[in-house]
Amino acid sequence: MSIELGKPADYGQYILQRRYELAVKHAGEAMSSGGLYLDVGCGNGAQTVLFAKHFTTWIGIDVEEARLQEFRNELARTEYEAGNIPHEIEIYNGDAIPLANGTVDFLSCIEVIEHTTNDSATIAELFRVLKPGGTAFITVPNKWWVFETHGANLPLLPWNRVPFFSWLPKPIHSKFAKARIYRRKEIVGLLEAAGFETRATAFVTAPMDMIKNEKLQRKVRNMLFRENSTTVPMLATSVMIVATKPIH
Numbered sequence: 001m002s003i004e005l006g007k008p009a010d011y012g013q014y015i016l017q018r019r020y021e022l023a024v025k026h027a028g029e030a031m032s033s034g035g036l037y038l039d040v041g042c043g044n045g046a047q048t049v050l051f052a053k054h055f056t057t058w059i060g061i062d063v064e065e066a067r068l069q070e071f072r073n074e075l076a077r078t079e080y081e082a083g084n085i086p087h088e089i090e091i092y093n094g095d096a097i098p099l100a101n102g103t104v105d106f107l108s109c110i111e112v113i114e115h116t117t118n119d120s121a122t123i124a125e126l127f128r129v130l131k132p133g134g135t136a137f138i139t140v141p142n143k144w145w146v147f148e149t150h151g152a153n154l155p156l157l158p159w160n161r162v163p164f165f166s167w168l169p170k171p172i173h174s175k176f177a178k179a180r181i182y183r184r185k186e187i188v189g190l191l192e193a194a195g196f197e198t199r200a201t202a203f204v205t206a207p208m209d210m211i212k213n214e215k216l217q218r219k220v221r222n223m224l225f226r227e228n229s230t231t232v233p234m235l236a237t238s239v240m241i242v243a244t245k246p247i248h
Helices: 014-032 048-052 065-077 119-129 170-176 184-193 214-224
Strands: 036-040 057-062 087-091 104-110 130-141 197-205 236-244
Touching (some): 014 104, 014 236, 065 087, 119 184, 130 184, 184 236
Parallel strands (some): 036 057, 057 087, 104 130
Antiparallel strands (some): 197 236
């Protein structure tokens, strides 16, 4: 598989609020306790600013300096509450998180693990930097969504979001896909193998941000994708996991 970098959601897209509401629902107690928040793969910060306002200090890290500069510029020109909280926005190499063991109270890693060199090693790093009792909010692309969310390098097909491509067996998908994709059981297994305890999982309902016609977007969203999570995997773009690092 030739893994490519992802594109973060733009400021104002509905998926940002959907993830945030799911985080509050499933990890609100951990978020309300304050402390240090780390966003791994923060990109342009569009998601980070929603989470960061709950904490006393925060750090955003990413492998793309251009994205981080977008983030800094956005904070400088707007009045996001996160911008008034002590924070750092830093580049990192995508492998080793530049923090000491057990220093983070809450972290998010949203649509990032699928792009890393080694997903198990990335998850081990998340576990390492969390304090015992700390909480992780993680999302990864859902295998059972109708469209391949990151596209694929498919021969003779210039449109790379072919329906049901992600449903193909893993060896075939891996040959052409631009990023990994996960069943819920698979990502939970990877997290628990690293030592995490699963607190909640959910299928994150497709936000329909890709439909540009606003009337059509609202209609489709209201018909099938109104709720933030769904019990029907093929209506979900992502799998969400809330997990903790055991105290013992």
